Amino acid sequence: MKKKAIYAYAVLLLIVIPSHAFSLRFLDYLTPFYLVAAPLVLGKRVNIYLSGRQIALAVIVSAVILLPFLVFFSATKNFVPPGPVALAVQLFGVSFPEEIFFRGFLQDTLGNNYKGVIVTSLLFAAAHLPAFVFSGDPSAPLTFFPSLVMGFLYLRTSNVIPSTIFHFLANVVYLGSL
Secondary structure (H helix, E strand, C coil), X not given: CHHHHHHHHHHHHHHHHHHHHCCCCHXXXXXXXXXXXXXXXXXXXXXXXXXXXXXXXXXXXXXXXXXXXXXXXXXXXXXCCCCHHHHHHHHHHHXXXXXXXXXXXXXXXXXXXXXXXXXXHHHHHHHHHHHHHHHCCCCHXXXXXXXXXXXXXXXXXXXXXXXXXXXXXXXXHXXXXX
């Protein structure tokens, strides 16, 4: 299954790189579908379930990590929360599909341990590098650090919901701070 996971990641890069290199925005719509479909097609069961305790953990971790970031950046810029459509896109088109693929599929397949968290976070950041290379997005390489948090949440819970909550809130804080 590890070999299949690496192939699935390579296919993801074949979608993401042309999307950024040639501004093929239709691929941006394909990406979330691929992120969800790849584990299903490869027969990997992804752990998705609601747990009050795990949701509380995600909210607490998010507050501890993201509130200082928000306070620091709001000193120089006003935080403007994204609108409802942008929030829905961030949750259902970005955070949830990426967590299904990177944590529920890759991290679980490569090893839901410290090494798996680091390797998956490196792969996550590498998948965001085309945004830096082709669009000049300086935050793209920095996705490694929140990915570590998402990876540790998955390591602790073996459930993509807590990492999705953190991912979503981190994206909202980032977008609102631009």
